Amino acid sequence: MAASMNTQLPLDGELEKIEINLLLEGIYRRYGYDFRNYSYASIRRRIWHRLRLEGLENVSSLQAKVMHHSEVFHRLLGDLVIPVTEMFRDPDMFLAFRRDIIPLLRELPFIRIWHAGCSTGEEVYSMAILLNEEGLLHKSRIYATDISESALQRAKDGIIPIDRMKKYTKNYQLAGGQQSFSDYYISDHGTVMVKPFLRQPIVFARHNLVTDSSFNEFHVIMCRNVMIYFNSQLRDQAHKLFYESLAQEGFLTLGGKESISFTPMAGRYEACNDKYRIFRKIR
Structure with missing residues (x-):
């Protein structure tokens, strides 16, 4: 008898993390920008900001858009590298x-x-x-x-x-x-x-x-x-x-x-x- 397999899907949070990791890996391989070791909480927040603006439901949908449409990637890139600066800051x-x-x-x-x-x-x-x-x-x-x-x-x-x-x-x-x-x-x-x-x-x-x-x-x-x-x-x-x-x-x-x-x-x-x-x- 074949060994039973655990077919239970990951919890939503775990699945989302897999999706985000795949998105960041895709960005690195496709465009050369490496965000894979950035703070997860910060990256997640910025990705969801772009998801809402694009009218998408999940990270996998955004990944497909980013991989096939460079203009979507550049909009996301603008979110990931938000400039926070000023003259003589501090x-x-x-x-x-x-x-x-x-x-x-x-x-x-x-x-x-x-x-x-x-x-x-x-x-x-x-x-x-x-x-x-x-x-x-x-x-x-x-x-x-x-x-x-x-x-x-x-x-x-x-x-x-x-x-x-x-x-x-x-x-x-x-x-x-x-x-x-x-x-x-x-x-x-x-x-x-x-x-x-x-x-x-x-x-x-x-x-x-x-x-x-x-x-x-x-x-x-x-x-x-x-x-x-x-x-x-x-x-x-x-x-x-x-x-x-x-x-x-x-x-x-x-x-x-x-x-x-x-x-x-x-x-x-x-x-x-x-x-x-x-x-x-x-x-």
């Missing part, structure tokens, strides 16, 4: 960077800075403004990378949402701004754009922290509020990449909810300012 961090790190960078003949996960560029331009006010922009190169082509294009364009100007001006002042914030942008017919001299030292390029390797040696790496969406395996992988990309005694700056602790690289940094998550590579 002003006290920029103030601490100006006070504690800039004097050390001043000693270098040339400065290379990597903004990993730059989104639409607001933080990158904030750094350019800070370097300009400290007289270091002329000997700096800023590399701004992101997984999203659409976010990078917006960053390259240097257009600032006019409805955020009041907030950004306040942030700039709180971050120790030394001039008038209006000195850094051009306003014309309701459009606000950063001045060309701020864009000149910036290289924008697509880079995937999950699948791509190191591409230079940097004195500063800024990766703030990106790894909160990663699971522990992916965080460790990113930290290894950052460590390999930092020059000796280089600086790594993370988001307020991120840390070096409990990663394989924990003993290789010292905290320059633990409150604002600024660390220095020591070995």
Whole structure:
């Protein structure tokens, strides 16, 4: 007599997780974007947001659309890489960077800075403004990378949402701004754009922290509020990449909810300012 087989279907939650894993695997194989080790709760929430907008009933239906219609994939991609950024976000961090790190960078003949996960560029331009006010922009190169082509294009364009100007001006002042914030942008017919001299030292390029390797040696790496969406395996992988990309005694700056602790690289940094998550590579 043949052995009996358990034909019971998985519970709804288990089935949904299988569907989501298959969707993420399909996205990786079809389009090259790897979200397989992102935080499950965050990915699930964003997938269901797209499901409702597309009028679909389950994840398998979305997978079919994504695999066969690139425009649906790009709409989903926009949900998965939602940019959350602003000029001089967390002003006290920029103030601490100006006070504690800039004097050390001043000693270098040339400065290379990597903004990993730059989104639409607001933080990158904030750094350019800070370097300009400290007289270091002329000997700096800023590399701004992101997984999203659409976010990078917006960053390259240097257009600032006019409805955020009041907030950004306040942030700039709180971050120790030394001039008038209006000195850094051009306003014309309701459009606000950063001045060309701020864009000149910036290289924008697509880079995937999950699948791509190191591409230079940097004195500063800024990766703030990106790894909160990663699971522990992916965080460790990113930290290894950052460590390999930092020059000796280089600086790594993370988001307020991120840390070096409990990663394989924990003993290789010292905290320059633990409150604002600024660390220095020591070995």
